[in-house]
Amino acid sequence: MSFDQTAFYDFILEQGIVGFFDQPIKLSSGRYTSWYVNWRNVSADVFQLERLTDFVLDFLADKNVGFDCLYGTPDGATKLAVVCQYKWAKLQSDFGPGKYPLAMGRKTPKDHGEPKDRYFVGAPAGRVVVLEDVTTTGGSLLKTVLTLQELGYDLAGAVTLTNRNEVMDDGRHVSEVLAEKGVPYFNLSQGLELLPLAVKKFKPSQPIKQSIIDEFKQYGESEIKL
Numbered sequence: 001m002s003f004d005q006t007a008f009y010d011f012i013l014e015q016g017i018v019g020f021f022d023q024p025i026k027l028s029s030g031r032y033t034s035w036y037v038n039w040r041n042v043s044a045d046v047f048q049l050e051r052l053t054d055f056v057l058d059f060l061a062d063k064n065v066g067f068d069c070l071y072g073t074p075d076g077a078t079k080l081a082v083v084c085q086y087k088w089a090k091l092q093s094d095f096g097p098g099k100y101p102l103a104m105g106r107k108t109p110k111d112h113g114e115p116k117d118r119y120f121v122g123a124p125a126g127r128v129v130v131l132e133d134v135t136t137t138g139g140s141l142l143k144t145v146l147t148l149q150e151l152g153y154d155l156a157g158a159v160t161l162t163n164r165n166e167v168m169d170d171g172r173h174v175s176e177v178l179a180e181k182g183v184p185y186f187n188l189s190q191g192l193e194l195l196p197l198a199v200k201k202f203k204p205s206q207p208i209k210q211s212i213i214d215e216f217k218q219y220g221e222s223e224i225k226l
Contacts, residue, residue: 003058018194020204029137034211037162039133043079053084067156068126073144074107077131101125127156135160138174155183163187166219199226
């Protein structure tokens with residue numbers, strides 16, 4: 001099936017993946033925010049994870065991203081990538097022994113052994129697409145991409161479920177850095193499009209909306225109207 005952007009945004013809102021904080025909290029990037037994107041509950045539920053993987057595979061097909069292996073950033077998108085890879089591989093006409101890897105990365109590499117054992121619980125192979133759940137400044141995504149490239153892997157792309165549309169401290173977006181590394185960047189959803197929908201549905205207070213507007217003035221790829 002083709003990727004349905006409207007249905008995906010409906011899914012995000014239905015599952016409460018995007019929402020608001022009464023008081024700003026600190027992100028792993030060190031920045032403070034009044035809105036969140038949390039995919040963990042979906043990845044912990046088999047039924048909803050099944051729905052999510054269908055969206056991801058439809059998106060990859062629509063974008064004509066050619067790959068042999070889907071690899072999740074350690075912790076962030078490991079389960080998503082494993083289930084997507086399993087479902088996708090079984091649909092291939094040449095599905096059989098030794099054809100498709102089921103790769104998983106270690107968050108902290110072992111300090112001994114061969115690279116495939118130090119960095120992976122099941123190493124990637126062939127053309128690799130890296131999956132991430134949320135991109136803010138792109139730290140974990142960039143780290144994963146650079147590690148794979150240093151190990152000699154051929155990367156077909158990097159895909160994130162939600163792009164918060166923030167730039168790094170040097171003013172660049174993660175997509176620009178990835179492009180310099182020869183890795184195309186894709187996202188299934190964007191904060192600039194999600195937030196107006198979430199505001200309409202959840203009706204946060206005016207101070208929360210103003211806090212988010214101020215965030216985008218400081219960190220956003222562009223300003224936002226709510």
